[in-house]
Every structure is written in structure tokens, then in C-alpha cells.
Amino acid sequence: MQTNHSISVDCAVFGFDGRSLKCLLIKRDGQDLKLPGSLISDEEDIPSAAYRVLEEMTGLRDIFLKELSVFSNPSRVGDKDLEWINHFYNVHTTRVVTVAYYALVKLDNKIMSHTREKEALWKDVALITTLAMDHKDILNKALSMLSRDMTHSPIAFELLPRKFTIRELADLYKAVLGVEIDNRNFRKKIIGCGYILPTGEKEKGVAHKPAEYYIFDKNRYRREEKKIQKLNFINWNE
Amino acid sequence: MQTNHSISVDCAVFGFDGRSLKCLLIKRDGQDLKLPGSLISDEEDIPSAAYRVLEEMTGLRDIFLKELSVFSNPSRVGDKDLEWINHFYNVHTTRVVTVAYYALVKLDNKIMSHTREKEALWKDVALITTLAMDHKDILNKALSMLSRDMTHSPIAFELLPRKFTIRELADLYKAVLGVEIDNRNFRKKIIGCGYILPTGEKEKGVAHKPAEYYIFDKNRYRREEKKIQKLNFINWNE
DNA sequence: TTTCTTAGCGTATTTTTTACGCTAAGTTTG
DNA sequence: CAAACTTAGCGTAAAAAATACGCTAAGAAA
Numbered sequence A, B: 001m002q003t004n005h006s007i008s009v010d011c012a013v014f015g016f017d018g019r020s021l022k023c024l025l026i027k028r029d030g031q032d033l034k035l036p037g038s039l040i041s042d043e044e045d046i047p048s049a050a051y052r053v054l055e056e057m058t059g060l061r062d063i064f065l066k067e068l069s070v071f072s073n074p075s076r077v078g079d080k081d082l083e084w085i086n087h088f089y090n091v092h093t094t095r096v097v098t099v100a101y102y103a104l105v106k107l108d109n110k111i112m113s114h115t116r117e118k119e120a121l122w123k124d125v126a127l128i129t130t131l132a133m134d135h136k137d138i139l140n141k142a143l144s145m146l147s148r149d150m151t152h153s154p155i156a157f158e159l160l161p162r163k164f165t166i167r168e169l170a171d172l173y174k175a176v177l178g179v180e181i182d183n184r185n186f187r188k189k190i191i192g193c194g195y196i197l198p199t200g201e202k203e204k205g206v207a208h209k210p211a212e213y214y215i216f217d218k219n220r221y222r223r224e225e226k227k228i229q230k231l232n233f234i235n236w237n238e
Numbered sequence C: 001t002t003t004c005t006t007a008g009c010g011t012a013t014t015t016t017t018t019a020c021g022c023t024a025a026g027t028t029t030g
Numbered sequence D: 001c002a003a004a005c006t007t008a009g010c011g012t013a014a015a016a017a018a019t020a021c022g023c024t025a026a027g028a029a030a
Helices: A046-058 A079-089 A109-117 A135-152 A166-177 A183-192 A218-227 B045-058 B080-089 B108-119 B137-151 B166-177 B183-192 B216-228
Strands: A004-016 A021-027 A037-039 A064-071 A096-102 A120-124 A198-203 A212-216 B004-016 B019-027 B036-041 B062-072 B096-104 B120-125 B196-202 B212-216
Touching: A004 A046, A004 A064, A004 A135, A021 A046, A037 A046, A037 B166, A046 A064, A046 A096, A046 A109, A064 A135, A064 A212, A064 B062, A109 A120, A135 A166, A166 A183, B004 B045, B004 B062, B004 B137, B004 B166, B019 B045, B036 B045, B036 B196, B045 B062, B045 B096, B062 B137, B108 B120, B108 B212, B137 B166, B166 B183, B166 B212
Parallel strands: A004 A096, B004 B096
Antiparallel strands: A004 A021, A004 A037, A004 B004, A021 A120, A064 A096, A198 A212, B004 B019, B004 B036, B019 B120, B062 B096, B196 B212
């Protein structure tokens, strides 16, 4: 029985620029686009490898990261891709199984200059048509997982600056989930939740009534979370 | 760079006997208990390996199966475990990364006799204290994923016979989620959903008013699912 | 025959969601 | 400089969903 394989990680890194969802892509050999990734080494566990890739690409250490699933189709890496991998990593492997993650980052100046330096690019996810290997499949799965997660847990704030307006939050939901949102009811929901707090600061230089900045209070969220004892626990349409 | 690893699958297989949730365990060397699993071979992808293990253990092909996550701690397999693996599979490996799944089965006579033959045992999950390697961690993660999934999608029926009473369904939820359920409101919710249909048949030989048997209509569920356009899409406490 | 248990229907209350009117505070336009 | 335009942000009413709980029915067991 032959049972030795190479294992890699691949990360779909998402950012939000206020208009649309972006994904971080890198050019392989200056040609095909692919997700950032790496083979894992003997000493590290797989999440560590993912964090290593993320730090390399973004310069950041504390990044929201979640495992998607394993992609293991024996033919997912074609001969050409395999050649590139063996050359790039100086190994001899015939099959690579990858563990896919998605990550969420705030698109501030720091990260933008770092990724520019790495010659990576932030591409609007709606405009990504093909990627190397099965990376388009990974991206698709990441997008559907992200949609699901954004409705079930407060991870939207990983994509927004620390201080954000309620409009920015709504725009993010519109962009990712593709839904229409009623401004007035959305506000009520957000303000009513108890852990999204006004800062007293306001927008400047916008062509309309300036909105107040809010912050997400993680500790308060956790406290509220514990209080809730949902009896209305079954909801099979989510 | 050394990058070759062995990959395995491990499955937490759950069943429900009407009283409590059971997990399928096998004895290694007639001693330690572990989850069913296997190394994967070069030709198969990982889900196929999981189905192979499940068919071997249960005799069944169409089983609900879902990936949990990858367990990759370099020291998750101790020296003793490694020795057993190398001997059992006739390989030479120093590290095994495992992809964990959970599976749901209906505990009917057929499966019970098959697992008995395989000398596997169905143990009440509440009574499982230790398992080989990191299999207890895998089990814990499987249990929390199962709880989550059972509240968000209609997978409870994978654990029940085709025809079930509303009480049996409620008992399953009580057992898995550890919640109290009001019989009257639960019925309303179940019957109101539109895809759990009465069969006309009734229980026999119970020491109380016999209940009607219901079936879960998968096609009707999918149709209803499409109809729903949830605007109330954000619920961060689920 | 009484007691016990669960089935199964109904009603009233509370909570949550949805729809939508309205004023406020800025910038842009003419 | 006033009118037009855009988004902020408050409020109210209606609809829908969740919850609490009373009650009778149908069987077995005592």
C-alpha cells in the first residue's frame, strides 16, 4: 500500500473596499492566477502553515481564518502544475492534497502596500473567472461558506475598519449576500443587538448627512451570547 | 523540504436508539477504543475513503456523511500508535494527518447485526471517556457540529426510521441538544413546516394513546426551501 | 373502574419582523 | 443662496412567529 502524499494549504483571503468583495490572488510564473498557498512541512500543523502563508502575503499575524474543507481529487493537480510544484519546492511528489481555508482582513493602507510589494492583487470576486488547478472550486466554496457564516456569526467586522457606519455594514451585507436591505429596519436590528456601540464620532466630507461611527464590542457580544437560551432552536432553512 | 505525509480518514458514526445518541467504536488489538478509520491510498480521494470505511463497518452505501475538519498536530499519533499503524498497514510513516467526518445512520436490525459481526460496538456518547490518539477530540468536535447542523438543516431524519412519531423526533432533539421541548408547540412547528407528512398509520402496543407515524418528504422540503426568501437573514446567535 | 401517560387541538400573550412615513443634516446644483 | 438631492435616523402600525398553557382523547396498567 502506497500512502504517502504531499499536503498543502490554500487560502481564499477576502477583503472589502466599501463597494465589493475582493479576493487576494497571486501570479504563478507571471501567468496563471492562483490562491496563496504552500506545502506543509513535517514540523508544522496545518493551521500553522495557513497562518505562515497569510503572514507572508499580508504581513499580519492575527487574521480571522477558518477551514473550508479538503480538496483531494487525485487529478486536481495536472502534470504541468505538478511539475511547477516539484520545481518550486524542490520535491518529488505525484499527488497533492490541499486543505482550503478562507481568511478575512481589513483593507487598510498597511496591508495594501504589503500585498503590492508581494505583487499580489485584490480582484473583485465577481470578476474572477478562472484560476489555476481547482482554485476556482475552492473560491466558490469559500464564498458560500462566507455567506453562511456572515448570517450566523458576527464576522462581518473582520472585514470592516474598527470604526464603521451602519451604512458600511449594510453595504457589506448587500455585496456579499446580494440582498436588498431596508435602511430603517437594519439600523433597528443593529443598534438593538446591544454590542454594536456608537463612538460619538461622525463621518466627514460625505455628500449627505454624516453618519455616526460604531464599533463592535466583542466582549459584550460574548456576554450577550451566553445570556441567550434559544428555545426556538429549530430553523431548518438556514 | 520534507513534505510527504500519510493521510487517513476517521469517522464518528452516530445512531439513535430512541433513548440516547450512540457512536460506533472499534477495538484496536482488543484493547483501546477508536473511531473507524483508514489510511487513504493513492487512487482514491478522501471522501471515497470515508465511504469505503463506512461500507466496511456498516454494510451500507448511502450514508449521510460530512467533513468535520483536519486533525494535523504532529504529535497527535504517539509512538505506540505509529507502530501499530505501520504494522497494520505495512507502511513506514512518521506522521499521520487525519481528515475527520461524522456520519448518521438508522439503527435498524440490518446494521446492528453487521456491526456485531465486525465486533464494533455502539456506545452511548455520554459514556465515552477516553479514545485512542486524539479521537476523543474528534468526537467532541463531531458532537458540536452535529448539534449545530441539526438545528439548521433537517438531518435528524437520517437518524430516525423512515416512519417516526413526533415524540420520537422530539426525543432525538432532547437527547442531542439537551433541551426541554414543549410537546404542543413542537407539534405545531413540525406539522406546520409542510414537508413532514402523516402516514395514517399508528403506533401499536404502547402504554398510552398511540401516535401517528410521519415521514419526511425530501422533495417537498427542497421545494419549500426554494420558496423561502429570508429577509430576516441576520441572526448572529446561531 | 380508576389512574397514568402521551397524543393532539386550541387560544391568548408576547416577541420579532416587516412595511413604510417622516424629519434632519449635510453636499451639490442652478 | 435657495432648491434639489442623498443618506441618517426616529417612529408607528401591522403581520408573523414564538411561547405559555388549558383541555380532551385514547390507550395500557393498576
